[in-house]
Amino acid sequence: MVVTFAEEEVDRVAEGVVAEGDLPLLGQDPHATYRLGIMGGTFDPIHNGHLVAAEQALGDLGLDVVVFMPAGRPAFKLDKNVSSGEDRDTMTLLATSDNPHFLASRFEVDREGVTYTADTLELMRRMYPDNVELYFITGADAIADIVHWRDADRVASCARLVGATRPGYDLDHARANIAASPFAFDVTYLEVPALAISSSYLRDRVRAGQSLRYLTPEPVSGYIQKHGLYGVRHGRYES
Numbered sequence: 001m002v003v004t005f006a007e008e009e010v011d012r013v014a015e016g017v018v019a020e021g022d023l024p025l026l027g028q029d030p031h032a033t034y035r036l037g038i039m040g041g042t043f044d045p046i047h048n049g050h051l052v053a054a055e056q057a058l059g060d061l062g063l064d065v066v067v068f069m070p071a072g073r074p075a076f077k078l079d080k081n082v083s084s085g086e087d088r089d090t091m092t093l094l095a096t097s098d099n100p101h102f103l104a105s106r107f108e109v110d111r112e113g114v115t116y117t118a119d120t121l122e123l124m125r126r127m128y129p130d131n132v133e134l135y136f137i138t139g140a141d142a143i144a145d146i147v148h149w150r151d152a153d154r155v156a157s158c159a160r161l162v163g164a165t166r167p168g169y170d171l172d173h174a175r176a177n178i179a180a181s182p183f184a185f186d187v188t189y190l191e192v193p194a195l196a197i198s199s200s201y202l203r204d205r206v207r208a209g210q211s212l213r214y215l216t217p218e219p220v221s222g223y224i225q226k227h228g229l230y231g232v233r234h235g236r237y238e239s
């Protein structure tokens, strides 16, 4: 069962039994093993490709919960115009709210400065007891790059990786990169029902006044329209 953190658990955080903030409470039974999935991304906006990949990981790997964690200031998108952390966090919350096994977390959005996955995973590794296994879920494009990320060795030592198929990206390329890496990545490759969509594609559609129906949950497209994200042309774009 997934329980979100409550105030009265403060002492147990100090004892290292539970996590803090909006991260899920896991690891209570020392004789049990818990599996926590972490789906990182810019999520500008979150879309059904992210949700399908996470759902597949949840089922195939027997995860207890998947935490969707919008990046604060994504290290590799510093030169790009990215929506505010608040908007991306709210859309992530809206997209995940109907799934009891999905959570949205502000863990990265609330951290100052540029966010690096290695720091996030190391903090989480220290926060949770050893009977909580961490699984960092990525698509085929991200897993191929991960060997080049800052402190890739720390990423490898703090979490297992899940590499999901993604149309347009070759998982074999990712496999080759991982195999050639000097670091001991533990990767599970995952076949995900193909959705050839990206946040960039959704942003382009909004700009062109086209619908996002069936590409992202309705509350997300409603939020985009209401808040005029991605250059919504008033009166044109309808969810």
Ligand code: ATP
Residues within 6 Å of the ligand: 040, 041, 042, 043, 044, 048, 049, 050, 053, 137, 138, 139, 140, 141, 142, 143, 164, 165, 166, 167, 192, 195, 196, 197, 198, 199, 200, 201
């Ligand atoms: P952008 O076009 O802005 O780069 P994106 O769709 O690639 O957006 P990100 O937030 O960059 O979304 O990706 C977060 C994670 O989700 C990455 O690990 C990425 O590989 C994965 N992902 C994104 N879209 C899909 C998809 N359609 N199928 C499988 N995985 C995906």
Ligand code: MG
Residues within 6 Å of the ligand: none
């Ligand atoms: Mg991307």
